[in-house]
Amino acid sequence: QVQLVQSGAEVKKPGASVKVSCKASGYTFxxxxxxxxxxxxxxxxxxxGWISAYNGNTNYAQKLQGRVTMTTDxxxxxxxxxxxxxxxxxxxxxxxxxxxxxxxVATNYFDYWGQGTLVTVSS
Amino acid sequence: EIVLTxxxxxxxxxxxxxxxxxxxxxxxxxxxxxxxxxxxxQAPRLLIYDAxxxxxxxxxxxxxxxxxxxxxxxxxxxxxxxxxxxxCQQRSNxxxxxxxxxxxxxxx
Numbered sequence: 001q002v003q004l005v006q007s008g009a010e011v012k013k014p015g016a017s018v019k020v021s022c023k024a025s026g027y028t029f030x031x032x033x034x035x036x037x038x039x040x041x042x043x044x045x046x047x048x049g050w051i052s053a054y055n056g057n058t059n060y061a062q063k064l065q066g067r068v069t070m071t072t073d074x075x076x077x078x079x080x081x082x083x084x085x086x087x088x089x090x091x092x093x094x095x096x097x098x099x100x101x102x103x104x105v106a107t108n109y110f111d112y113w114g115q116g117t118l119v120t121v122s123s
Numbered sequence: 124e125i126v127l128t129x130x131x132x133x134x135x136x137x138x139x140x141x142x143x144x145x146x147x148x149x150x151x152x153x154x155x156x157x158x159x160x161x162x163x164x165q166a167p168r169l170l171i172y173d174a175x176x177x178x179x180x181x182x183x184x185x186x187x188x189x190x191x192x193x194x195x196x197x198x199x200x201x202x203x204x205x206x207x208x209x210x211c212q213q214r215s216n217x218x219x220x221x222x223x224x225x226x227x228x229x230x231x
Contacts (some may be wrong), residue, residue: 035220037167045159045167045210047220061219062124095166100178108214109157111178113166 002026004096004114011120012086019082020117022096029077030054033099033106036070036081038092039116046092047108051079054103086121093118125149125213127223135231142198144226146211151191155215158187158196161225162207170209171196198228206230 007021022034036048049060051070058070069082079096094117097110126149136142146156154174159167169178171187174194184199198205211223 044224045161045212045222047212047222050220097166100169100172107172108220109169109172109212110159110167111169113168116166 002098002112004098004112006094006096006114006117009118009120011122014087014121014123016086016121017082017084018086018119019080020094020096020119022079022081022114024077024079024098027098029072030074031102033103034070034072034079035097035099035108035110036068037095037097037110039095040089040092043092048081048094050099050106050108052103052106053079083119086119088121091119091121124219125152125215125221127211127213127221129209129211129223129226131226132224133227133229135229136201137231138201138203140201142196142201142205142228144196144198144209144228146189146194146196146223148192148194148213152213152215154190155213156187156189156194157212157214158185159210159212160205160207161210167210201228 003025005023030053035050051058071080096114098112100109100111101107128147130145156174158171161167175187186197208225208227210225
């Protein structure tokens with residue numbers, strides 16, 4: 001069965017960086033793109049960007065350009081999201097989510113999600 | 124960026140009743156709209172994509188309609204497990220994927 005298992009909760013100070021991992025299993029990793037979506041406490045969902053697990057192409061939300069980097073390691077079927085220069089308003093649960101369709105199509109609809117990783121930014 | 128507006132913010136209904144949720148886009152998204160259900164402490168679950176296509180394993184009581192700027196999610200007869208928050212999401216172009224603010228369906 002398809003599973004996306006994310007790394008554990010993190011506590012970071014303002015200005016630091018965080019890198020969250022998302023290990024995929026139960027399907028061919030390079031056949032589907034991965035997006036990252038975050039949710040601040042009690043708030044709605046915010047798309048952060050997408051990475052092709054097939055060729056590493058990325059598309060980041062304009063708001064996060066320059067602070068976010070998404071990568072993959074196909075040898076371990078793992079996607080990573082690194083966010084730099086953390087601020088208090090980056091406190092959120094971060095989700096990885098798999099695209100519905102196989103590459104090279106990117107539908108940006110998400111059928112499987114990780115369990116979420118809470119990142120807390122506090123001095 | 125395309126802004127999605129959802130109404131109502133909260134919908135209070137009883138099990139067995141029909142739920143009608145609305146999502147409006149600030150500009151046309153054609154049929155590139157999805158609906159998700161989220162329960163407390165859980166990841167979102169894809170219900171509907173391309174405005175009216177049910178995702179795999181989603182019960183037939185969930186249906187979606189609309190195109191352009193106005194969309195509707197209908198739950199024909201609410202089951203106890205349907206009380207949750209529902210988000211719409213558009214993916215019309217690479218300027219950005221956006222979500223609506225959500226509609227909470229709670230028990231009356």
